[in-house]
Amino acid sequence: MRYSKEHKQATHERLVEAASQQFRAHGGDGISIADLMDELQLTHGGFYRHFASKEDLYAEALTFSFAQKLTSLLEKVHNDGTTPPLKVLINQYLSLEHCANRVDGCPVAALSAEIARQPLVVRETFDQGLRTYMAQISPLLPGATETERTHNALVLFSGMAGALSLARAVADQALQAEILGAARELYTKVYCSS
Amino acid sequence: MRYSKEHKQATHERLVEAASQQFRAHGGDGISIADLMDELQLTHGGFYRHFASKEDLYAEALTFSFAQKLTSLLEKVHNDGTTPPLKVLINQYLSLEHCANRVDGCPVAALSAEIARQPLVVRETFDQGLRTYMAQISPLLPGATETERTHNALVLFSGMAGALSLARAVADQALQAEILGAARELYTKVYCSS
DNA sequence: TGTACATCAGTGAACGCGCGTTCACTGATGTAC
DNA sequence: TGTACATCAGTGAACGCGCGTTCACTGATGTAC
Numbered sequence: 001m002r003y004s005k006e007h008k009q010a011t012h013e014r015l016v017e018a019a020s021q022q023f024r025a026h027g028g029d030g031i032s033i034a035d036l037m038d039e040l041q042l043t044h045g046g047f048y049r050h051f052a053s054k055e056d057l058y059a060e061a062l063t064f065s066f067a068q069k070l071t072s073l074l075e076k077v078h079n080d081g082t083t084p085p086l087k088v089l090i091n092q093y094l095s096l097e098h099c100a101n102r103v104d105g106c107p108v109a110a111l112s113a114e115i116a117r118q119p120l121v122v123r124e125t126f127d128q129g130l131r132t133y134m135a136q137i138s139p140l141l142p143g144a145t146e147t148e149r150t151h152n153a154l155v156l157f158s159g160m161a162g163a164l165s166l167a168r169a170v171a172d173q174a175l176q177a178e179i180l181g182a183a184r185e186l187y188t189k190v191y192c193s194s
Numbered sequence: 195m196r197y198s199k200e201h202k203q204a205t206h207e208r209l210v211e212a213a214s215q216q217f218r219a220h221g222g223d224g225i226s227i228a229d230l231m232d233e234l235q236l237t238h239g240g241f242y243r244h245f246a247s248k249e250d251l252y253a254e255a256l257t258f259s260f261a262q263k264l265t266s267l268l269e270k271v272h273n274d275g276t277t278p279p280l281k282v283l284i285n286q287y288l289s290l291e292h293c294a295n296r297v298d299g300c301p302v303a304a305l306s307a308e309i310a311r312q313p314l315v316v317r318e319t320f321d322q323g324l325r326t327y328m329a330q331i332s333p334l335l336p337g338a339t340e341t342e343r344t345h346n347a348l349v350l351f352s353g354m355a356g357a358l359s360l361a362r363a364v365a366d367q368a369l370q371a372e373i374l375g376a377a378r379e380l381y382t383k384v385y386c387s388s
Numbered sequence: 389t390g391t392a393c394a395t396c397a398g399t400g401a402a403c404g405c406g407c408g409t410t411c412a413c414t415g416a417t418g419t420a421c
Numbered sequence: 422t423g424t425a426c427a428t429c430a431g432t433g434a435a436c437g438c439g440c441g442t443t444c445a446c447t448g449a450t451g452t453a454c
Contacts, residue, residue, distance in 0.1 A: 003416085003417085032408080116359070154376055155377045157356075162303075165310070182349050227442090239444085242442070243397055
């Protein structure tokens, strides 16, 4: 073989990571396979040695996005010893920084609307990613039972994703900050009061 | 003239309404001008007698979507004399019916993610639509000042839009109902307890 | 009132472009002998 | 150890398709005389 086994795997992973970022930033229709391959300094023809279709890549990239965002969120939670974990999480999710960086942002905020229109395979991948996401977050939430904590996590995250998505859509920067601030305030009050 | 003045206006309005529904259901890239014109039983060439570009139509359709959704939400609020207005609003917004009917759904839930990637003109139209939307809804919300009520409206609506969008994305119907139910419960508790 | 002309919403072919996907080919390296 | 062959990640031209947009044209009706 021209390339080692590790080389193929590495290219595959680089593709998934690049796609994960570009899909979050521009949506599934917002970047072409040629653009992605360009980013890795490859030509578009080679794409199909790694994936059966663009949809295939989209699904893999989605899983990657969930995992990456989860890691980055929890990392900052653990690095802050003084502030309550959930408060760190909320402040980080609803920050101007997260709002500006769609590339590394939460896939729920960036993609849930378009995923509703995707084929079943993609939507099932989404379910799986969401469930893992929620399972890792729910321990930080109030609630007597796991069901209750998961429900709280689902509502908090869908709510924050909605606020983030709205803030990103809005043209007026003052309104953008207002949305994020108001959401931060309310979710902190509701979930961090205990 | 071949057609009366009213005829042109009528075609224009039919186009905006059809586009408003199709954009909400399929996203801005999800339907073509030819599809839209087909729906009105016209040919695609005539489109440019009514709009300078697809983007132009998108902006007009967005304004229409806000107005239509606002009307339909408030209508049901006023038709229910017994239940508290805000509770009617929440139950309606987070219903399985709204979840299933993207065509007549809230533009925030369907389009905010993609509007973040639209040109400034469209985003400014979105701002305007959102402000009107919020101004009409805020009187139903708790809060001592108008600012406080508007903040509450922004957080409630972005939160509900996020929950709706997530429920639509999810493949598992049980999870879908769980998300809507949990969100209904929390928002009712938080905003309707007074 | 009747006639010639102007208007313009709508028609449908055409253009240019980008996209997802296919395919014959390349050539460095692994493997068989 | 050295040589011939097989492999397959990556190349780049090509295909077919759908899309937004343009444009010369149509023809029913409004308007000028």
